[in-house]
Amino acid sequence: MWWELVRLARRGDAARARVLLLYSLLLAAAGFAFVWAYPASPADPVPAARAADFARSLAVVLLEAQLVVVAVATPAFAAAAVSEEKDRHTLDLLLTTGLTDREIVRGKAAARVLFVLAAVAAGVPVTALLLPLGGVEVGLLAAGYALAAGTAVLSAGIGMAAACRAADTRGALVRAYAVSAALLVPPLALLSPFAMLLYVREGGGSWAWRAACGFGYPVGQAVVGWVLLNRAARDLRAVEPGAGPVPPTAYPEPPRGRPAPVVFGPPVAEPPPRPPLTADPVLWKERYAGRAARFPSLDRPGQLVGAVVAAVAVALFVGGGWEVVDRAVRALDPDEAGRYVRAGDETAGGGRLVAAGVLAAGLYLLPLAAGVSGCVAGERLRGTLDPLLATPLDRRRVLRSKARAHAERGLLFAGGAAGGLGAGFGVYGGVWAGAAAVAAFAAGVGLVAGAGVWASVRSPSPVRAFRVALPAVVAAVGVPVLAWNLTGPAAPARPAEVLGWAAAAFAAAGAVSWWRAGAELDRGGW
Secondary structure: OHHHHHHHHHHOHHHHHHHHHHHHHHHHHHHHHHHHHOOOOOOOOOOHHHHHHHHHHHHHHHHHHHHHHHHHHHHHHHHHHHHHHHHOOOHHHHHOOOOOHHHHHHHHHHHHHHHHHHHHHOOHHHHHOOHHHOOOOHHHHHHHHHHHHHHHHHHHHHHHHHHHHOOOHHHHHHHHHHHHHHHHOOOHHHHOHHHHHHHHHHOOOOHHHHHHHHHHHHHHHHHHHHHHHHHHHHHOOOOOOOOOOOOHHHOOOOOOOOOOOOOOOOOOOOOOOOOOOOOOHHHHHHHHHOOOOOOOOOOHHHHHHHHHHHHHHHHHHHHHHHHHHHHHHHHOOOOOHHHOOOOOOHHHOHHHHHHHHHHHHHHHHHHHHHHHOOOOHHHHHHOOHHHHHOOOOOHHHHHHHHHHHHHOOOHHHHHHHHHHHHHHHHHHHOHHHHHHHHHHHHHHHHHHHHHHHHHHHHOOOHHHHHHHHHHHHHHHHHHHHHHHHOOOOOOOOOHHHHHHHHHHHHHHHHHHHHHHHHHHHHOOOO
């Protein structure tokens, strides 16, 4: 654990984690002030009668933003502890030391959790400034930080368990975030740490209920995280991660005496034929011969979580679409015309369609970010980047081919996301809102791909590149949710405006990221 802490400090991860947290708190506070003051200016002073309510609501927003940062960053941060050892082929050397498997897993996990908690501690002065305004209880702040600590331990356990079972970095990241996302999928969202903080804030029930939500729940998270770490320690020495123990028949008895000659043996199975080489050799290699040509072997829990999320998205899409069609047909009947709900009403099925689009977007963008983050960093880690750059291929074309190969996977989810978001916002805010939602999602795909490629060129390992690209995934998935919650009769902006500005910002940031990635790869990369 001590050596892991020293190594992380030398890499500058502690400063980056603190800056990420403080920037997130700043953006959350600015957004809350804008919504709270609407239609007035956020710069206007808060009335004394509402100061306590303002401080209490702002404290909850800051604590929720802090929980989002912990839940998003910790799984990848913990998975990197083992995945990087596998990628560098140093795990075998580590296993030859006198440390036990549990000491290795627990030491690495403890170092990662301490780094996350050190970053969380940077937000304590910010939230403490709200105490003089009144209305903010010390117990609320203590519960918020207890939930952050419990979430960090649980997320670290999820990340370590995924890394010990997955065969590569991409498989570990996808599985870790698939399991973490299960906490936010209905009906488990009511049992998530975000919901527990709201239960503590509302103050309903007895003090025992609030104590159980604010302090008992983190203890349960820590227990589950400890169980996951013990399971990860058992999987650390697996010959093929995810395959389980080796069967005894894998080691047959040695032959005795002179073996009999085999004249007619069984035919050797030939590998399946591959398509002929195309004009783009990099694209062909990534599709059919690269390490990422096959989806990483996830174990059954990871597959189950992905299947559950996809099933929920399909159910929401079918239910919302049926309600929209049903109400549209009823509106054509003169007897039912008076009951027709105008476009923009949440009861018209738009909410279900948007929720389905958001889930499908997450299922598409998360593997995309994990794939493009390793397109160059993975070559560098395997020692094959220099031979690739020595070819006469244009380097920007190499980046485009690698990103295209990863973008082609999961297009069904991309189509579902575009259809759900476009139809949902179209029912809610009109044709322009639906078109803006589709444009925002398409620009978000470009942003994730550009940020992932740029981070892959700049980073020494795929895990570090993925951590840089992960905020782009959060932004692309979170903007539709934000636009939906900010719409309505008294909303500060219409959905078409929010989504249109988001699409423009995503497109500009994605273009800059692509340009920077090509320019830096021309200079030799990191």
